Amino acid sequence: MPTKWSTGSRRRGILFTLGLLALPCLGWVVVSTMRNVIRFNQRSRAAECRSNLRNWYSAQQFHFRNTRTYEPVFATVGFAPERSNRYAYFVGEGPMEVREAARSVLPEGAVSIGVDTFRFSAARPIGIEALPPRVKARLGVTGTCPDCNITLACAGNTDDDATLDVWVLSTGPLDLQDVDGEPAEPGIPLQLVDDTQR
Numbered sequence: 001m002p003t004k005w006s007t008g009s010r011r012r013g014i015l016f017t018l019g020l021l022a023l024p025c026l027g028w029v030v031v032s033t034m035r036n037v038i039r040f041n042q043r044s045r046a047a048e049c050r051s052n053l054r055n056w057y058s059a060q061q062f063h064f065r066n067t068r069t070y071e072p073v074f075a076t077v078g079f080a081p082e083r084s085n086r087y088a089y090f091v092g093e094g095p096m097e098v099r100e101a102a103r104s105v106l107p108e109g110a111v112s113i114g115v116d117t118f119r120f121s122a123a124r125p126i127g128i129e130a131l132p133p134r135v136k137a138r139l140g141v142t143g144t145c146p147d148c149n150i151t152l153a154c155a156g157n158t159d160d161d162a163t164l165d166v167w168v169l170s171t172g173p174l175d176l177q178d179v180d181g182e183p184a185e186p187g188i189p190l191q192l193v194d195d196t197q198r
Contacts, residue, residue, distance in 0.1 A: 046156075046158065046165055046167070046191075046196075048081075048085060048086060048087055048156075049087045049154040049156060049165070049167050049189070050167065050189045052079075052081045052085075052087070052089065052154065053152060053154060053167060053169040053189045054169075054189065055079065055081075056077075056079045056089070056152050056169070057152075057169055057171070057187055059077040059078055059079050060077060060150055060171060061171070062077075063076070063077045064146075064171075068145060068146040069141075069145040069146070069148070070141050070145065070148055070149070070150035070171060071150075072091045072092050072094075072111045072140050072141055072150065073109050073110065073111060074089075074091070074097075074110055074111065074113065075106060075110065080113075081113060083099065083104075083116050083118075083119060084116050084119045084120075085099070085113070085115060085116050086115060086116070086120060086123065086156045086157075086158070087115065087154040087155060087156035087165075088112065088113060088114050088115050088125075088126040088127075088154065088155055088156065089112060089113045089152060089153070089154045090111070090112045090128050090131065090139055090152065090153045090154070090155070091111045091112065091139055091140055091150065091151070091152045091153075092111045092112075092128075092139045092140035093111070093128055093136075093139075094109060094110070094111040094112065095107040095108065095109050095110045095111065095112070096110060096111075096112040096113065096114055096127075097110045097112070097113045097114060098114045098125075099113070099114050099115065099116040099117060099118055099119075100114070100117045100118050100125070101118055102118060104118075111140075112128060114126065114127075115156065123157065124157065126155050126156070126157070126164065130155060130164060131153060131155055131164075131166065132166065132192065132193065134176065134192075135153050135166060135168060135192060138151050138168070138170070138174060138176070139151050139152070139153060142172070143172075148172075149170055149171045149172025149173075149186075150170065150171050151168060151169070151170040151171075151172075151174065152168065152169050152170075153166065153167065153168045154166075154167050155167075156195075157195065158195045158196060159195060159196075161195070163193065163195050164193060164195060165191070165193060165194065165195035165196070166191070166192045166193040167189050167190060167191050167192065168184070168189075168190050168192060169187070169188070169189045169190065170184065170186055170187075171186055171187065172186050173185075173186060174190070176190060176192060178190045178191050178192065179191050179192065179193070179194045
């Protein structure tokens with residue numbers, strides 16, 4: 001005589017089967033959520049770069065109104081990003097403020113600022129040689145002032161891979177396109193390399 005399953009046993013069997021089917025879906029949701037959280041954190045770090053680029057642009061515009069020139073030396077225009085910066089800033093080749101100790105020394109004529117490796121000890125220093133050649137070629141003052149422009153770049157590693165997140169901002173037109181193919185516009189930060197894309 002066949003045994004009959006009780007209603008409770010049948011329910012438990014169905015729930016167990018549904019649970020086995022749901023586990024892979026749940027795992028996929030967890031992995032997808034974690035990826036989105038990581039990308040959000042990377043993009044929020046990029047806000048530092050965009051904000052500092054805009055501050056530098058405002059300082060350059062103010063300096064230009066008073067002198068009819070742009071100035072690559074950060075101290076002259078009062079550009080000094082707060083410590084705990086994950087991005088390095090470059091307006092050309094030359095002296096760099098290295099932030100590897102509790103108090104950094106600002107060298108005379110500094111035209112770049114390094115990543116705060118004192119605060120972020122796992123971060124690697126970023127020098128101008130790490131920038132893409134098309135960026136390095138456009139840094140600094142171009143033209144003869146008052147008919148001139150100036151370009152700044154920032155670069156940071158928002159994760160632990162070899163790719164840098166690279167942005168530029170210029171007071172004039174640049175023959176560059178962002179990661180989505182949009183052309184550069186004066187006064188608007190342009191992302192050239194996105195470290196969050198996989």
